[in-house]
Amino acid sequence: MNMENFNLTESKRTRLCVVLTYFNRKEKTLACFRALSRAALPNTLDLSAVVIDDGSTDGTADLLFLEFPWVQVIRSSGNLYWARGMHQAIQVAMQSDYDFYLWLNDDTMLYADALSRLLDCEAVLGRKGNSPVIVVGSTVDENTGLVTYGGELRVSRIRKMRFKRIKPSDVAQTCESMNGNTVLISRNALQIVGNVEAAFEHAMGDTDYALRANKSGVGVWVAPGVHGTCSGNSVAGTYMDDSLALGRRWRLMMSRKGLPWRSWLILTRRHAGLAWPLYFVWPYLSLLLGQYRSIAKPQ
Numbered sequence: 001m002n003m004e005n006f007n008l009t010e011s012k013r014t015r016l017c018v019v020l021t022y023f024n025r026k027e028k029t030l031a032c033f034r035a036l037s038r039a040a041l042p043n044t045l046d047l048s049a050v051v052i053d054d055g056s057t058d059g060t061a062d063l064l065f066l067e068f069p070w071v072q073v074i075r076s077s078g079n080l081y082w083a084r085g086m087h088q089a090i091q092v093a094m095q096s097d098y099d100f101y102l103w104l105n106d107d108t109m110l111y112a113d114a115l116s117r118l119l120d121c122e123a124v125l126g127r128k129g130n131s132p133v134i135v136v137g138s139t140v141d142e143n144t145g146l147v148t149y150g151g152e153l154r155v156s157r158i159r160k161m162r163f164k165r166i167k168p169s170d171v172a173q174t175c176e177s178m179n180g181n182t183v184l185i186s187r188n189a190l191q192i193v194g195n196v197e198a199a200f201e202h203a204m205g206d207t208d209y210a211l212r213a214n215k216s217g218v219g220v221w222v223a224p225g226v227h228g229t230c231s232g233n234s235v236a237g238t239y240m241d242d243s244l245a246l247g248r249r250w251r252l253m254m255s256r257k258g259l260p261w262r263s264w265l266i267l268t269r270r271h272a273g274l275a276w277p278l279y280f281v282w283p284y285l286s287l288l289l290g291q292y293r294s295i296a297k298p299q
């Protein structure tokens with residue numbers, strides 16, 4: 001009788017695997033995992049992690065192993081960046097067939113109740129007949145309190161590749177796109193949608209994943225409330241910084257952390273409809289035209 005009760009208790013435990021990729025951000029990465037550990041306090045949760053060390057030289061992997069022995073660190077040469085690093089981490093994690101997978105950025109600091117609220121949201125949506133689903137957590141800037149990452153909706157039907165962030169409320173909301181900073185994916189949802197597309201060179205893999213999920217019948221939802229802090233990225237020094245010279249902006253745009261044309265081509269061909277060539281070419285034309293207007297403007 002006692003053995004039967006023990007087996008029943010064990011069967012109710014939820015197996016969750018965190019997947020993450022990082023590069024040379026030792027302090028942030030360790031702080032992220034400390035916050036994650038605090039968020040995993042419920043004794044019904046078995047927490048694991050598969051992380052890609054993408055060529056770090058600051059000793060992050062050794063420190064992670066010492067402080068968090070449940071983290072599996074896979075070292076890479078430094079050429080994976082986000083999308084390909086996540087692809088590899090998920091590929092490894094899927095071999096153990098977890099109940100849930102949590103995408104996490106190493107600069108995201110989860111609140112102590114974040115995991116329990118994300119899992120509760122997934123369960124509530126499932127009971128309402130929305131399963132399988134993907135649940136997106138929202139983050140705010142710890143100084144300003146402004147929403148930095150989470151779920152997104154298209155700006156309009158015409159501007160199919162432009163998205164605006166959803167402000168979290170006290171109820172779950174459907175979304176079309178998402179940022180990959182805090183994303184809970186059930187086993188069933190992952191089996192339907194599959195892995196992050198390794199064809200993306202860095203960014204856009206999360207946008208593509210959400211759009212693919214919606215097309216395949218897996219709902220993408222923004223969970224109620226805020227789940228952690230994460231500072232937004234500044235446009236300074238990027239291709240969107242109009243204080244830079246055109247040549248510099250163009251090189252930044254074509255770099256892996258900009259808007260590399262191969263990745264953008266995949267995204268627009270998949271999700272922009274019949275007019276995808278126009279959506280594909282527009283950002284590059286816009287940069288050139290914007291620079292021309294600034295030169296032609298009377299001083």
